[in-house]
Amino acid sequence: MSIKRSIWGLHGLAPIWLQRTFALTPFVSLVLLYVIASDYRLEINPQDKLLPSLGQISDSVERLAFNPDPRTGDYILLKDTLSSLSRLGIGIGLASITGLLLGLNIGLIPATRHLLMPFMTFISIVPPLAILPILFITFGVDELAKVMLIFIGTFPLITRDIVLTVRTTPAEQITKALTLGATTTQVIYRIVMPQVLPKLIDTVRLSLGAGWLFLIASEAIASTDGLGYRIFLVRRYLAMDVIIPYVLWITFLGFVIDWLLQQLIAKRFPWYRR
Amino acid sequence: MMNELKTRNLLHLEDVYKSYGDKLVLDDIDLSVAAGEFCTVVGPSGCGKSTLLRIIIGQERATSGTVFIDGKEVGNPDPTRGIVYQRYSLFPHLTVLENVLLGKELAFSYLKRDMAHRQFRDEAMAMLERVRLADHVHKYPHELSGGMQQRVAIAQTLIKRPKIVMMDEPFGALDPGVREDLQLFLLELWEEIGMTVFFVTHDLEEGVFLGTRLIVLSQYYSTEGSKHKHGAKIVADHSLPKNVLSTRVKRAQEFSALLEEVRREGFDPAHLQHIDAFNLKHKDSFATR
Numbered sequence: 031m032s033i034k035r036s037i038w039g040l041h042g043l044a045p046i047w048l049q050r051t052f053a054l055t056p057f058v059s060l061v062l063l064y065v066i067a068s069d070y071r072l073e074i075n076p077q078d079k080l081l082p083s084l085g086q087i088s089d090s091v092e093r094l095a096f097n098p099d100p101r102t103g104d105y106i107l108l109k110d111t112l113s114s115l116s117r118l119g120i121g122i123g124l125a126s127i128t129g130l131l132l133g134l135n136i137g138l139i140p141a142t143r144h145l146l147m148p149f150m151t152f153i154s155i156v157p158p159l160a161i162l163p164i165l166f167i168t169f170g171v172d173e174l175a176k177v178m179l180i181f182i183g184t185f186p187l188i189t190r191d192i193v194l195t196v197r198t199t200p201a202e203q204i205t206k207a208l209t210l211g212a213t214t215t216q217v218i219y220r221i222v223m224p225q226v227l228p229k230l231i232d233t234v235r236l237s238l239g240a241g242w243l244f245l246i247a248s249e250a251i252a253s254t255d256g257l258g259y260r261i262f263l264v265r266r267y268l269a270m271d272v273i274i275p276y277v278l279w280i281t282f283l284g285f286v287i288d289w290l291l292q293q294l295i296a297k298r299f300p301w302y303r304r
Numbered sequence: 305m306m307n308e309l310k311t312r313n314l315l316h317l318e319d320v321y322k323s324y325g326d327k328l329v330l331d332d333i334d335l336s337v338a339a340g341e342f343c344t345v346v347g348p349s350g351c352g353k354s355t356l357l358r359i360i361i362g363q364e365r366a367t368s369g370t371v372f373i374d375g376k377e378v379g380n381p382d383p384t385r386g387i388v389y390q391r392y393s394l395f396p397h398l399t400v401l402e403n404v405l406l407g408k409e410l411a412f413s414y415l416k417r418d419m420a421h422r423q424f425r426d427e428a429m430a431m432l433e434r435v436r437l438a439d440h441v442h443k444y445p446h447e448l449s450g451g452m453q454q455r456v457a458i459a460q461t462l463i464k465r466p467k468i469v470m471m472d473e474p475f476g477a478l479d480p481g482v483r484e485d486l487q488l489f490l491l492e493l494w495e496e497i498g499m500t501v502f503f504v505t506h507d508l509e510e511g512v513f514l515g516t517r518l519i520v521l522s523q524y525y526s527t528e529g530s531k532h533k534h535g536a537k538i539v540a541d542h543s544l545p546k547n548v549l550s551t552r553v554k555r556a557q558e559f560s561a562l563l564e565e566v567r568r569e570g571f572d573p574a575h576l577q578h579i580d581a582f583n584l585k586h587k588d589s590f591a592t593r
Contacts, residue, residue: 202392205363208381210407210464220414225397301396304446 082271090271106260107279114245114257115283117173121180122241126234128185133192134218134226138199147193154186159247171252176245183244184237191233195226228299235291242284309590311375314339314500315360315468319592320369322355323535329355331535333369335519336588337468337502342494344503344515348571351521351536353504357472360502361385373467383407386466390473393457394445400456401441404428407464424463431459434493451482458493468500475510487514488550508571512562513554517586518542522570527579539577540569541586 037044044052068081082090095107135142136150162179169175199222207221249258257280264272295302310316315337322330329352337343347353358364360371362381370377373384387393394403402409408424409417432438435455445453454474461469475483491514494501505511511518520540527534542562553559568575569583584591 200392201363202387202389203395205361205381206387206389206393207395207406207410209361209383209385209387209466210460211383211410213410216410220410221395225395299397301444301446304396304444 079268079270082274086271087275090269091275094272094275110255110257110260111279111283113255114249117176117249117256118180118238118241118245121177121245122184122234122238124177125181125185125188125237126230128181129188129192129233130223130226130230132185132189134196134223136189137193137196138204138218138222139214143193150186150189150193153182154190158183158244162248162251166252176248176253179244179248180241184240187240188230188233188237192226192230195229196222199225228295228302231291231295235288238284238287242280246280309336309588310372313337313588314341314374315502316372316375317360318370318372320356320359320366320371321535322352322359322364323367328535330359330366331537332592333521333538334591335538336590337500337517338588339467339500340498342491342501342503342514342516343519344505344511344517345519345521346505346508346511346566346570347521347536348524348573349506351523351570353506353521354472356521357470357502357504361387361470383464384467386461386464386469388454388457388461388469388471388474390476393460394453396445399442399444400432400437400448401425401428403445403456404431404459404463407460428459428463431463432456435459435489449482450478451486454478454486455489458490462493462497462499468502471501471503473505474503476505476507483510490514508563508566509554512544512559512566515544516546517588518544518566520566520570524570524573524576525579525582526576537579538582538584538589540566540583541589542566542583543586 035041035043037048064081065084068083071078071081072083091107095105098104099106132146132150136146137143158179161182162175165175165178165182169178203221204217207217212221245256246258246261249256250262253259257276261273261276310318313336315335317333317335320330320333320335321328333356345353345356355364359366362371362379362385365379372378378384381387395406398406405421405424405428408428409420412420429438429441432441435458437452437455437459440448440452445456448456457474475486478486487510490501493499503511503514518541519538520542521536522539523534523536525534525537525539544562569577
């Protein structure tokens with residue numbers, strides 16, 4: 031006779047179909063709850079804008095995603111997505127390269143550490159959104175200021191994380207590399223850098239959340255396109271039928287980027303996390 | 305005498321002291337090791353064996369004193385002194401073959417590294433065959449057992465042809481069976497290549513079995529009138545018979561007699577030798593005063 035175990039306890043082990051059902055439950059519940067609440071409000075007031083029906087939402091999606099804008103001929107969702115992703119990509123890309131180079135040199139070379147570490151700590155504490163006006167004044171209201179906000183908002187954290195990772199390199203490894211004939215530059219860029227690359231990708235995955243925040247904030251304030259721009263534009267008309275799918279789209283993009291980066295780590299760095 | 309040793313011998317240390325803050329760890333170490341010697345260093349835990357090794361390879365700096373290789377003073381780590389650690393000898397992001405090729409590859413720029421790989425692949429493969437790992441060249445270190453990892457580390461060190469191979473408890477984390485295998489394997493390599501080895505271990509039996517010369521480092525000794533704490537000194541220096549390649553000697557009578565003697569000389573805090581009674585009769589042994 032086998033011992034019966036509850037699926038709820040510490041040793042609970044549900045069969046696969048039940049695990050899947052569990053995973054779907056909160057999502058399905060949320061959609062159901064929305065549909066019920068939306069129906070209820072629309073019944074009382076068909077003009078209600080707060081909780082549009084699924085039909086209204088899909089009409090808006092069709093208009094923004096699959097039909098060209100009658101005035102400009104652009105597919106608005108596509109154009110917004112491309113603008114936002116390129117700002118995010120350039121900002122985070124610059125931040126990762128800067129963070130990697132600074133982190134390696136601060137982490138490995140004591141003189142660089144003494145010179146830059148206190149300053150980096152200071153910079154990382156400055157609230158990026160508070161200096162957004164300075165960025166707009168300095169870099170204008172075009173692309174540069176938005177990219178700079180994402181950059182300034184994310185590179186200090188990436189740098190500090192790389193410094194911490196680099197400093198966990200055992201002294202033995204560095205001595206070993208030197209006995210194999212490595213120069214200081216080689217220790218930094220050929221021994222330590224390849225080992226922190228997957229960690230950099232992990233750090234970027236975490237920094238993307240902040241990246242989106244700064245992207246949407248800057249687009250909301252001064253822009254002519256972009257996902258954040260659109261959301262804040264239609265807010266004036268309480269157009270929840272546009273805001274809701276845009277938010278879901280942004281979430282989906284974030285999820286896909288995170289998944290892709292995770293795949294990249296698994297494929298390129300099989301020794302990582304061992 | 306001292307200068308003659310310095311020029312004649314491969315490794316030479318003079319008046320090496322090391323202290324951490326107020327705590328003196330190494331107390332006036334004088335040591336000279338001839339080329340071709342398999343020199344093992346044993347001593348009770350905390351006596352500073354590994355510190356001594358790290359000073360010789362340049363990973364740490366002596367508080368005072370000098371290390372010479374071939375009569376020339378040495379400092380930071382460089383390819384004259386190879387090192388095999390108990391852990392962290394291998395680079396986790398490189399395969400076995402890449403780990404072994406690294407010493408060759410680093411002489412080239414990053415862009416020419418493929419060329420270096422082609423040029424030295426055969427040599428690296430020969431080295432890996434010698435350490436019996438030819439079937440595992442494309443694995444990463446985490447896919448290998450502890451004993452295999454140490455064999456890769458030995459190959460990685462030897463391909464650079466260092467003047468002296470330093471080993472810091474290289475077999476300390478291995479199972480007893482694997483450990484004996486590797487001891488024999490290392491002796492074979494030593495005979496075959498004729499390398500100089502400086503081998504630190506806490507395992508007295510291992511030190512006596514492997515070495516052609518056994519250094520006992522210990523903080524357990526007495527000096528005139530001084531009761532305050534002193535650092536470790538070389539308290540004994542034995543010349544050992546050349547090893548036969550079998551672990552059977554470990555059960556011989558002389559072997560256990562020597563173990564007993566060394567244990568008394570360096571490992572027993574209750575038995576304090578006087579500083580003038582140290583057994584330093586080895587031909588390369590000297591002490592500055």
